[in-house]
Amino acid sequence: MNANTFKIKVLPLNTKLYGFALRILNDTPEAEDIVQEVFIKLWNMRKKLDSYKNIEALAMSMTKNLCIDKIRRRKTIKLEEKHYNNNNNINEQNNSDNIIEQNKLISKIHIAIKELPEQQHIIIQLKDIEGYDYEEISQIMQMNINSIRVCISRARRKLREIIIKSNYEESARNK
Amino acid sequence: MKNLQEINKLLAKFYNGESSKDDELYLIKFFRKENIPDELNADKELFLYLKDQKYRSLQNNDLSEKIWQNIQNTEKKKKHRIRRDLSVLSGIAASILIFIISFHMLHNNPNIFNNEYKFEDTYTNPELAYLETKQALLYISEKFNKGTEQLKPIAKFNDGIEELEPINQYNKGSKYFK
Amino acid sequence: MKKILLNVFILIVGGVSAQNSPVDKLFDKYSGQKGYTSVYISSYMFSMFSEVEYDDKEMDDLVNNLKSIKILAADDISTAQFKKDIVKKLPLSDYKELMVVKEEGDNVTFLINEKNGRIGELLIITEGENDNAIICIQGNIDLKNISKLSKSVKIEGLEHLEDIENKK
Numbered sequence: 001m002n003a004n005t006f007k008i009k010v011l012p013l014n015t016k017l018y019g020f021a022l023r024i025l026n027d028t029p030e031a032e033d034i035v036q037e038v039f040i041k042l043w044n045m046r047k048k049l050d051s052y053k054n055i056e057a058l059a060m061s062m063t064k065n066l067c068i069d070k071i072r073r074r075k076t077i078k079l080e081e082k083h084y085n086n087n088n089n090i091n092e093q094n095n096s097d098n099i100i101e102q103n104k105l106i107s108k109i110h111i112a113i114k115e116l117p118e119q120q121h122i123i124i125q126l127k128d129i130e131g132y133d134y135e136e137i138s139q140i141m142q143m144n145i146n147s148i149r150v151c152i153s154r155a156r157r158k159l160r161e162i163i164i165k166s167n168y169e170e171s172a173r174n175k
Numbered sequence: 176m177k178n179l180q181e182i183n184k185l186l187a188k189f190y191n192g193e194s195s196k197d198d199e200l201y202l203i204k205f206f207r208k209e210n211i212p213d214e215l216n217a218d219k220e221l222f223l224y225l226k227d228q229k230y231r232s233l234q235n236n237d238l239s240e241k242i243w244q245n246i247q248n249t250e251k252k253k254k255h256r257i258r259r260d261l262s263v264l265s266g267i268a269a270s271i272l273i274f275i276i277s278f279h280m281l282h283n284n285p286n287i288f289n290n291e292y293k294f295e296d297t298y299t300n301p302e303l304a305y306l307e308t309k310q311a312l313l314y315i316s317e318k319f320n321k322g323t324e325q326l327k328p329i330a331k332f333n334d335g336i337e338e339l340e341p342i343n344q345y346n347k348g349s350k351y352f353k
Numbered sequence: 354m355k356k357i358l359l360n361v362f363i364l365i366v367g368g369v370s371a372q373n374s375p376v377d378k379l380f381d382k383y384s385g386q387k388g389y390t391s392v393y394i395s396s397y398m399f400s401m402f403s404e405v406e407y408d409d410k411e412m413d414d415l416v417n418n419l420k421s422i423k424i425l426a427a428d429d430i431s432t433a434q435f436k437k438d439i440v441k442k443l444p445l446s447d448y449k450e451l452m453v454v455k456e457e458g459d460n461v462t463f464l465i466n467e468k469n470g471r472i473g474e475l476l477i478i479t480e481g482e483n484d485n486a487i488i489c490i491q492g493n494i495d496l497k498n499i500s501k502l503s504k505s506v507k508i509e510g511l512e513h514l515e516d517i518e519n520k521k
Contacts, residue, residue: 316503
């Protein structure tokens with residue numbers, strides 16, 4: 001693939017990749033970095049790109065992997081930070097509570113999705129928000145379709161559960 | 176509501192991950208209406224949320240410009256790196272070449288860089304050269320010996336000292352008796 | 354890195370030039386001149402000596418280690434002139450004076466050029482009524498061998514000198 005074709009065919013994918021990374025990571029600069037990284041990789045392999053049937057799936061797959069790496073690294077950092085910054089955490093928590101008060105509906109489920117196990121989080125993101133079908137998701141995740149279906153099923157049920165639970169708690173509070 | 180049965184069917188499919196895109200569209204249309212039964216509240220929230228997110232996903236920022244810039248910068252950096260590596264390499268190669276050439280030249284023509292005074296052999300006949308050499312060397316040898324003969328007394332003196340060597344040994348031994 | 358290589362290069366060149374004698378310039382200058390006779394015997398010629406049939410161990414020992422002999426002799430020139438032309442111009446600082454042998458009419462000065470404990474060059478200057486010359490011998494010089502030569506070959510040497518007259 002030459003530079004021009006790359007610009008026309010591959011470059012536009014950036015919006016999807018960015019949206020995906022942003023929703024997974026919830027951090028604008030990090031998401032941007034990841035997208036840049038993915039494109040450098042794609043650029044470096046542009047000669048081989050023509051042999052790929054679904055470049056979008058490839059790009060999404062790369063993005064997914066980098067996001068997972070970031071999330072895992074975050075977890076280890078967070079554990080270390082907890083050790084030293086106990087005071088700060090309390091303040092942060094107060095702030096986020098305020099935001100929740102303002103955007104109850106969205107935040108509730110937003111947090112719920114983040115609480116999902118990594119794989120469920122990513123797959124539900126791909127299916128219900130990005131809108132990919134099972135074929136495409138299997139290419140991105142490198143999983144078979146049935147496993148994906150089971151995963152989605154669990155994720156959706158879990159979310160429903162959480163919504164029900166929080167609604168119940170809320171009505172209990174209001175009484 | 177006759178639809179309720181249908182809705183529940185579709186919901187069951189959804190939560191099994193078996194619903195089609197059309198099924199999901201139908202459900203969304205349903206949840207948009209008013210008067211949703213209470214027990215389906217949670218599902219409504221879920222569906223609306225997902226729909227909302229999907230909508231937002233279509234409004235992502237376009238980073239095309241930035242990305243293309245980044246790619247070009249990376250390519251430039253690569254070129255710089257290659258150019259720099261090449262210049263270092265060619266510098267080394269040039270040095271090695273100089274080394275090899277000069278070594279070679281010196282090896283073959285040891286005098287090429289010096290002001291070589293081309294002296295020609297005076298004789299072409301080895302025998303003659305030999306004799307002439309011998310003559311010169313003999314002359315030198317005689318003069319040399321004349322000079323060194325004068326040093327014979329010193330040699331005698333040295334001999335004398337050697338005779339006294341045993342005394343030295345005695346001295347060494349007596350140390351231990353102090 | 355480049356600097357190191359450049360310096361090594363210069364050293365090689367410089368090192369090699371040490372093989373030539375400091376007096377070469379002088380020899381070269383006076384070789385063709387009136388009143389001077391020069392003789393040059395190269396290492397090539399030396400290597401041919403093994404073909405010469407005279408059976409002389411001491412001579413062989415000595416000659417095997419020599420590279421070249423250069424002789425610059427002044428025939429018709431006064432000692433004073435010789436002194437002025439040659440002796441004064443010799444790069445004496447490159448040499449170490451070994452000894453001076455003075456006899457009636459003659460002064461013979463022995464100079465050596467020593468490197469790493471070995472004598473690479475022997476320079477002999479003779480000044481006298483009959484003989485004014487410089488002899489430059491290059492090679493691995495062993496003074497013992499030089500000394501031995503005239504001790505053992507006292508009479509034979511004179512015989513061979515006649516041969517030279519015949520061959521010439």
